[in-house]
Amino acid sequence: MRILTFSTLYPNPTAPHFGVFVENRLRQLLSSGEVQARVVAPVPWVPGDWAVLGGYARMARVPLQEIRHGIDVLHPAYPQLPKVGMNLHPYGLAWAILPVLRRLIASGFDFDLIDAHYFYPDGVAAHFLARKLGKPFVVTSRGSDLVTIARDYAFPRRLIQAAAQAADGLITVSKSLQDELVALGIARERSVVLRNGVDLEQFQPGERAAARAQFGVTGRVIASVGHLIPRKGNEFIIRALPQLPDVSLLIAGDGPQRQMLTELAAQLGVAERVHFAGVVGHAQLAQVYSAADILVLATGHEGWPNVLLEAMACGTPVIATAVSGCPEIVTAPVAGRLIPDREPATIAAAVSALFEALPERAATRAYAEGFGWEPTTQGQLALFRDILARRRQAA
Numbered sequence: 090m091r092i093l094t095f096s097t098l099y100p101n102p103t104a105p106h107f108g109v110f111v112e113n114r115l116r117q118l119l120s121s122g123e124v125q126a127r128v129v130a131p132v133p134w135v136p137g138d139w140a141v142l143g144g145y146a147r148m149a150r151v152p153l154q155e156i157r158h159g160i161d162v163l164h165p166a167y168p169q170l171p172k173v174g175m176n177l178h179p180y181g182l183a184w185a186i187l188p189v190l191r192r193l194i195a196s197g198f199d200f201d202l203i204d205a206h207y208f209y210p211d212g213v214a215a216h217f218l219a220r221k222l223g224k225p226f227v228v229t230s231r232g233s234d235l236v237t238i239a240r241d242y243a244f245p246r247r248l249i250q251a252a253a254q255a256a257d258g259l260i261t262v263s264k265s266l267q268d269e270l271v272a273l274g275i276a277r278e279r280s281v282v283l284r285n286g287v288d289l290e291q292f293q294p295g296e297r298a299a300a301r302a303q304f305g306v307t308g309r310v311i312a313s314v315g316h317l318i319p320r321k322g323n324e325f326i327i328r329a330l331p332q333l334p335d336v337s338l339l340i341a342g343d344g345p346q347r348q349m350l351t352e353l354a355a356q357l358g359v360a361e362r363v364h365f366a367g368v369v370g371h372a373q374l375a376q377v378y379s380a381a382d383i384l385v386l387a388t389g390h391e392g393w394p395n396v397l398l399e400a401m402a403c404g405t406p407v408i409a410t411a412v413s414g415c416p417e418i419v420t421a422p423v424a425g426r427l428i429p430d431r432e433p434a435t436i437a438a439a440v441s442a443l444f445e446a447l448p449e450r451a452a453t454r455a456y457a458e459g460f461g462w463e464p465t466t467q468g469q470l471a472l473f474r475d476i477l478a479r480r481r482q483a484a
Contacts, residue, residue, distance in 0.1 A: 092126050098231070151164045230269070232391055239269065257476045287460050322431045331357055339364045397409055
């Protein structure tokens with residue numbers, strides 16, 4: 090099978106961790122030997138002075154083409170108007186990418202289907218592109234596309250519903266996201282749940298003392314990993330620290346809340362116990378998990394939080410808010426604990442309780458071994474085969 094992976098959510102040289110879960114799933118699929126793939130991972134282009142906003146100037150430095158892990162990746166630009174152009178994003182994306190796909194077909198890669206990731210604008214644009222090119226398309230929902238965009242914005246919601254109804258296949262990374270599709274009026278049997286897996290070779294228990302020395306932490310250590318944005322809830326973890334006087338917090342990641350979090354730690358008198366590691370490469374995250382006794386994810390919502398599986402694969406139990414896909418991951422005491430909210434007192438109580446009954450690292454690792462990639466890979470292959478078989482029969 091020849092597939093085109095299409096997503097604005099994909100790593101590139103200026104944002105190597107961006108959408109790494111999309112790349113990981115594709116790499117596992119290619120390892121089956123049954124698929125050839127090209128990736129079209131567009132990057133936004135904004136006009137004039139708007140280019141200085143956010144990360145747009147950085148995205149302008151992304152090369153037009155690169156090879157990542159042996160995969161040919163194209164990064165064509167598409168127009169985007171910050172703040173005011175949300176309703177137009179899928180149209181601008183499809184308009185810019187259609188000639189790119191036609192050239193790709195003309196060059197000899199006449200793909201069998203479009204495998205799109207994230208519903209808006211990517212899945213909606215894939216709907217337009219598939220219709221123009223006469224190709225089947227599949228959309229994978231990954232979290233905020235349904236939990237935030239489809240809930241909060243009326244016009245994008247209608248476009249998402251139309252794309253979902255027209256798609257030849259729908260994938261969600263958790264049952265909770267499948268429930269969101271059903272709430273949009275999409276029959277449950279139209280979608281399949283194929284969760285993200287964890288790389289059990291990359292993420293393994295490491296030597297704890299060495300990992301702690303690397304990040305300068307000692308004693309009881311909890312960790313938080315992810316972009317420093319409000320949804321991730323790092324503020325609540327820091328506010329819990331005054332109730333945990335013997336616990337240090339290791340934060341891996343960067344983002345717009347970095348300064349606020351630094352100032353908050355100082356205001357609460359816990360600055361000496363909050364360690365900001367900055368951006369840690371995906372290949373080095375195992376050291377972060379190995380340095381910690383517990384990973385805390387005080388998230389507002391997630392599709393399928395990979396950090397939970399990565400931590401457990403390193404033998405580190407987790408504490409996570411019981412939202413979205415988290416309850417589908419943390420289902421046994423050796424995995425960790427779920428909390429009903431992300432209030433500082435709730436987090437502090439859960440951390441204290443888990444420290445009193447920490448599972449053996451080997452037991453947590455064994456639990457994570459049930460989340461390898463193979464079932465997801467086989468599920469994709471079965472779905473793609475079925476779609477192409479139905480196409481041949483219709484023809």
